[in-house]
Amino acid sequence: MxxxxxxxxxxxxxxxxxxxxxxxxxxxxxxxxxxxxxxxxxxxxxxxxxxxxxxxxxxxxxxxxxxxxxxxxxxxxxxxxxxxxxxxxxxxxxxxxxxxxxxxxxxxxxxxxxxxxxxxxxxxxxxxxxxxxxxxxxxxxxxxxxxxxxxxxxxxxxGNRAGGESQSLDKVFKLVEKNVSKKAAMEPIEPPNEVIISQLLLHQKEGLGWLLHKENSNELPLFWEEKGGEFVNVLTNYQTDKRPEPLRGGIFADDMGLGKTLTLLSLIAFDKFGSFVPNSGDAGIEEIVEEDVKKGKRGRGASKKGTRPLKKRNTKEAEFGSKAKGKSVSVADGCVSFSGRRTTLVVCPPSVFSSWITQLEEHTSPGKLKVYMYYGGERTKEVEELKKYDIILTTYSTLATEESWFDSPMKKIEWWRVILDEAHVIKNANAQQSKAVTNLKATCRWVVTGTPIQNGSSDLFSLMAFLRFEPFSIKSYWRSLVQRPLAQGNKNGLSRLQVLMASISLRRIKGNNLVGLPPKTLQTCYVELSVEERELYDQIEGKAKNVIEEFIANDSLVRNYSTVLGMLLRLRQICTSLALLPLDLRALFPSSNVEDVSNNPELLKKMVVMLQDGEDFDCPICISLPVDVVITRCAHIFCRSCILKTLQRTKPCCPLCRQPLSQSDLFSAPPKSSEADHTEISSRNPTSSKVSALLSLLRESRDQKPATKSVVFSQFRTMLLLLEKPLTDAGFKILRLDGSMNAKKRAQVIEEFQVPGLDGPTVLLASLKASGAGINLTAASRVYLIEPWWNPAVEEQAMDRVHRIGQKEDVKIVRLIARNSIEERVLELQERKKKLATEAFGRKGPKHRKEVTIDDLRTLMSL
CATH class of the missing domain: 3.30.70.2330 (Alpha-Beta Plaits)
Structure with a gap:
């Protein structure tokens, strides 16, 4: 969970x-x-x-x-x-x-x-x-x-006194809000046609204008005033005689599928070929205060300038293969030499590399932008070599690996611009990859994500730290000014969060019909469990309730979280297919006493296997899918590198239950499934209420339009394997895309899925997380979600691989939900999370409840 x-x-x-x-x-x-x-x-x-x-x-x-x-x-x-x-x-x-x-x-x-x-x-x-x-x-x-x-x-x-501190603080936030709304209008800017050969849509031109203004503004950062030659932060009362640097950057949070990458390429193109004159009439807080006193108004000053309109031109497709790793990647032959010193570093997951390369091929003039993929074993260590390029593409994991390197060129270069694509992956500020990107030297810093808030407002702190948005980049300030008031239901907490997001972020959603996409409909298909499924579900849920109630009563919920996670996982698997359950289910589940397994390495390893199949389990230290998984004697699961680093502390203990821990208390997970295991899984009988419902829906869609392509998402890799035989037997041509595949194999699958007509594959069985970022699946127009995800943002990312720019048909999304089960209650939690994400960008919102509580777990278990 x-x-x-x-x-x-x-x-x-x-x-x-x-x-x-x-x-x-x-x-x-x-x-x-x-x-x-x-x-x-x-x-x-x-x-x-x-x-x-x-x-x-x-x-x-x-x-x-x-x-x-x-x-x-x-x-x-x-x-x-x-x-x-x-x-x-x-x-x-x-x-x-x-x-x-x-x-x-x-x-x-x-x-x-x-x-x-x-x-x-x-x-x-x-x-x-x-x-x-x-x-x-x-x-x-x-x-x-x-x-x-x-x-x-x-x-x-x-704040509890008349005219108290929180009242004065909120006056400051209100002044900032007034200032932000004054600058809200965005003027569309044309990109340099020497580089960008595609016509931008209106919202992309407006986004480009906003990005350029943020990078070129010389105004004081938010919450700073100039008083008698001194500069004062009005939130913290810090004073200095040195003018603070502007915040050159922010959060580019347009909805998924609105063409953020093309807008960013247009921004990069301005470094070499564009000219931009920022507004000279932007007011700081102190000017707004003066206005309040004088009751006057300021002029808007000089207008922005853009280049002439663009004409659509053809472009020659360039070749990108495995040989490009660690080598120069030219968008076409005959690259021109880099004339400036403004190099942009783009950090993204490996799956997003292909998206950036594709966008460069489709939208930029051959040879105008030089690109280097800083990834893999052959990457250069020469700083001067990297400075020759306009764009350096690298991954979060590469930077995390090099964070401990003294001679890493990534750490030596003073980047003009750093762009974090799919930036929600750094939501844990304490993870190595988050620290690595935050420590980079850069003039302009951009956070790019369609889902900046996934779990709660705490996700935003790591973004503030990367942006170096003082004082919110220091945890204690963030906690006292925003997080505590928000979490404890203080209405000022939400209003402060809204002001902050309005001041540093740009977010447009597809619902505003910005790009004229065909409609997307979301349908929930409730499935009745069979007699056998219902009997087992009720039995296991009853046992789980008793165990969790005991944990809550003993205040030991966190200490036993692996056990809780396992119980919730089993309930969800029953809703999907009994074939997902192991034969020795009763030996594993439920165990209310952690000590029962502490001296049983084989049972510990089975717990790892149980949790590994579902993609909803993250390493609690790095908040990412575990790599080289180990389980501790106290039954908690981590990446090997994460827990080993933690054990280097003075008093090594488990980060979860605080029990003393040493390397001898760690047990390795069994190796991942082999092809023989694949064959064994495929031979199981996958018949279940959901599989029957899915087959019925797919046949109905095929009868209406035989060439319709569908994507079936599941968080369980085993479920994807189980579905292959019944779908093939039903006459569907299928492909599979899951987290066990490398980036090259994923790209091949996606390319094959694009083949049109009846000759091509019609169903893609896809892992939810492996397909959630940087992948274009617009060849499909039907999406089926086998089970609900804890985090609605992950679901939305997967849906928007299909419903995005380039989609020509109406998109229909069907969620399969087992009636009277934990899945219905997961939907309740999703709605709460969506509410916070929406309110953070809104102007007003109702009093906010606490974010993630024991009450949520009570809701899931109907306690």
Whole structure:
């Protein structure tokens, strides 16, 4: 279950990345401590300011170190040792989260230390134990009952007073919102016709204008004012005499299938052949404030300039094969030499490489843009060689691998522009690939994704960190200003999130009929389980309810999450086909006692096999499909590299249950299925209520129009194998596309699926995640989802491989849902997630509930 994996992941993260429990934490009180070591760091504090407190467990001088950052992410110093020694173990145990504020009353006479209020947040049930630990440590906790609590500078306290802090903060957000709406109009810009040979649609030209304006604007970043020669961040009160750099970039979040790649290629083309004059009349916050005082209006200033309109021209198709890996990839013969120094780095999943290359072939003039694929074993290490190209294509995993390399050319180059395509893959800010892209040096930074919010607002923090959108790129600021108010139902949290997204993102949806796509209809087909399926389902669900209720009552849900995941998975498999279940189901399920399996390696390995077949299981550390899977003695599953890195810590323990752990407590998963296994799976009887319903729907579609192509999505690779025989026996020509295939094999399958008419394949059996990004399946017009996904964004990505620019026919999508089952309740969770994603981009929304809670699990199990 992706939500559970995500929340578990956040439980192990360092203070820098916070924890899921922080959503439910409340202010316990504050302690006063000194920030020391000021003379050793560049960061400055000049007045009353919020500061970031970040755990530094690998500090060579103090394992309890708490470093202090200012708004500009510069280190100011450390919290004094005596206080850090008490608070850091509580932070590491995820009992508390801390936020720091330097009060107005600090003395300027001492240059070596600054007093700081450290506000301590904890869950209500942990209040007493945290108070005891702080008292034993010799610290004075100032809580609500103390007279001096009124001195607290925390926004959560001042917001409860008349004219308090949160009210003034929201005035600032309202001013920013006014400023954003003032600049909302987008002027369409024509791309340079020396490079771009295709005619852009109106929304793409407007998007190009927005991208160019963001990159060329010289206005102050949001929340900054100029006062008497000083620059002040009005959210944190940080002051500096150096003008902050503009935020050159943002989130390009157009709906999937609206042609974002072509718009980005047009942006890159401007680096060599275009000219753009940004508006000179853009107002900062301080100018809006002046307007409020003077009741006047500003002019819009100079208009943007674009090149002349384009004419459609033919282009010669270039060849791209496996030999292109690590070599120069010219869009055609006779590449011209690169005349400028503005190189763009595009980071994407391997499956998206082919999309970028195809778009270059179709939409750019031969030889105008030089492209290099920085991928595979033959890639160059020469910085000067890479600078000769206009576009460098690489993958997230390549950058993650090179993050530890001292001589990686990716880290040495000062990129003009970095584009993160399918950027939602960095939703876990603590993952190695997220850190690798965030650490890149670049003038312009772009996040490109049709689904910036997949699980909840916490997904956005890693994007803020990559964009270096201060102060939200520091976790403690993000948590206090946006995440906590949002999670605890404060209406200001949602409005703040909306203002932020409106200020740095552009999102248009297909529902606005921007591109004239044929209609898409979504139909839910409810399937009644057979007598045998219903009997087993009810039996297993009854046992699962008892086990999960026990976990909830004992507060051991997170510790036993692999067991919970397995139970939910089995219920979903019963809804799809009994053939997915192992013969020794009862030996595996359910086990309410983790210790039962801790000394049984064979049973542990079977648990891995059980979870591996479904694509909805992510490694809780990197939040990606596990690679080289291992299971721990405490029955938790990780990528081998992820858990080994975690075990390098001073006190190695399981990131999930915190039990001591060593390498000898790790067990490898069995090797993946062989061809013999494939044959064995295919020979099973896949008859099920859903398979019968699917065959009926496919035959009906074929009878209406024999050449209609369909895509059947499932998250279970075994299910795709099981469907091959009955579909072939029914006369359908089929292809399969799943996560076990490399990028080259996937490209071959997709190309073969495009063959038109009755001679070509008519059904593609596709893995949901393997087909969710960078793949064009517009040859099909029918989509069948065998089971619902936990995350609606993944489903939508898969649907939009079919419903996108290039689709000529009406698209029909059918979801097969087992009636009176966990699948119906998954749909309820999907609607909640969609609501948050929609509200984040909206102007107004109702009071928001907490994001992912135990109540969600109760909903799934009808508890």
């Amino acid at each position: 992706e939500e559970l994996a995500s929340s578990v992941d956040e439980l192990w993260e360092d203070q820098e990345s916070s924890s899921q429990s922080s959503f439910d934490t409340y202010l316990l009180g504050f302690v006063i401590a000194n920030i020391v070591g000021l003379q050793y760091y560049r960061g400055k504090i000049s007045g009353r300011e919020m500061v970031g407190l970040v755990r530094e467990p690998l500090n060579p001088y103090d394992g309890n170190a708490l470093k202090v950052l200012n708004t500009r992410t510069l280190q100011v110093g450390h919290i004094e040792r005596s206080v850090a020694a008490v608070l850091s173990p509580l932070i590491d145990s995820h009992l508390i989260v801390v936020e720091g504020i330097v009060p107005n009353s600090r003395s300027a006479s001492n240059r070596y230390k600054i007093p700081c209020q450290i506000h301590i947040f904890a869950r209500l049930e942990a209040f007493n134990s945290v108070k005891s630990a702080i008292s034993r440590g010799g610290l004075e906790l100032i809580s609500h009952s103390d007279v001096s609590f009124t001195l607290s500078e925390a926004a959560v306290v001042k």
